[in-house]
Amino acid sequence: MGHHSIVVMNFSQVYNNETFYEQKNVEWVDCTDVKGTNCYCDEDACRLLIEKINKFMPNGIHFIDSGNYHYMSKLWTDKIKIPFNLIIFDHHPDMQPPLFDDFISCGCWVKSVIDVNPFLKKVIILGISDSYLEKVSGKYPEKMICYGESQLKNEQIWQKIAREHISGPVYISIDKDVLDEESAATNWDQGSMSLNQMKVLLNMIFQNHEVIGVDICGECSPTCIISKDNRNINLNNRTNRELLEMISLLKTH
Numbered sequence: 001m002g003h004h005s006i007v008v009m010n011f012s013q014v015y016n017n018e019t020f021y022e023q024k025n026v027e028w029v030d031c032t033d034v035k036g037t038n039c040y041c042d043e044d045a046c047r048l049l050i051e052k053i054n055k056f057m058p059n060g061i062h063f064i065d066s067g068n069y070h071y072m073s074k075l076w077t078d079k080i081k082i083p084f085n086l087i088i089f090d091h092h093p094d095m096q097p098p099l100f101d102d103f104i105s106c107g108c109w110v111k112s113v114i115d116v117n118p119f120l121k122k123v124i125i126l127g128i129s130d131s132y133l134e135k136v137s138g139k140y141p142e143k144m145i146c147y148g149e150s151q152l153k154n155e156q157i158w159q160k161i162a163r164e165h166i167s168g169p170v171y172i173s174i175d176k177d178v179l180d181e182e183s184a185a186t187n188w189d190q191g192s193m194s195l196n197q198m199k200v201l202l203n204m205i206f207q208n209h210e211v212i213g214v215d216i217c218g219e220c221s222p223t224c225i226i227s228k229d230n231r232n233i234n235l236n237n238r239t240n241r242e243l244l245e246m247i248s249l250l251k252t253h
Contacts, residue, residue: 005060006244007053011038011069014219017233020241021063029053031065038068050075058171061247062215063240067188070217071109073173077117080212085122085166086113087205089198090175091129091149091191114143122166126201127152127178127193149178149191152201162204169210172202176218176239184239185232187221195239199246206250214247216240 008021011031015021029052036045049072056062058079064072070090077086088110113120125146128136133148145164151157176184183195205211220232 007056007062009064011065012221018237020237020244041071058213060213064215064217066219066221067175067177067186067217068221070175073215074109074113076215077113077171080119083119083121083168085170087170088125088173089127089178090125091177114140127191162208169212171212172214174216184218185220185235186218216243
């Protein structure tokens with residue numbers, strides 16, 4: 001597999017309505033046939049999804065559908081066999097305890113990575129809703145640093161993030177629900193980061209750290225596509241295209 005593979009994981013068929021990946025060398029992974037994947041992923045579904053991404057490296061850019069499938073980030077980072085840091089753009093911390101032992105979900109995957117991945121050094125979450133910040137701060141003092149969305153309004157904080165005490169390579173996971181409604185349309189409540197702010201932060205991360213791979217979720221699930229003018233699809237399509245082009249350029253330097 002090439003270092004810069006672009007993988008599109010199609011769970012909800014939302015990507016059928018988008019075009020950002022056209023004219024690109026894309027690996028399309030059809031996940032529509034896997035049962036039990038929406039929000040929660042049971043043991044059987046997990047095994048099938050691991051098989052589907054088996055041939056890919058964790059390097060490259062992975063589009064993983066709506067935030068309901070954000071747990072795919074755990075399966076991608078499970079492939080990393082060297083010490084690494086995980087940087088997450090997300091309006092939610094995804095730190096709930098799992099409801100069942102053998103399930104991963106879009107709500108508990110970060111906790112699961114912290115608890116079980118021996119190679120993970122640190123998780124840095126950017127743009128989490130201020131109301132969640134108090135709930136998760138201090139839970140994993142050695143392993144987790146969170147920056148709330150109002151902290152990110154202060155650009156001096158960005159320099160601190162860039163110089164944060166993380167050594168070694170990073171994997172970046174982006175949930176577009178961290179973005180404002182001018183930049184994305186998701187099926188979860190959204191934050192206030194602009195796409196330009198996200199790009200500046202991404203640029204800083206790439207300048208300061210070796211980046212193993214990136215995944216992007218936060219498509220509009222079929223329930224929120226029902227807008228007459230396709231505005232939601234066009235918005236996400238444009239943001240996906242901009243992120244893909246920027247990250248591809250950054251990764252090839």
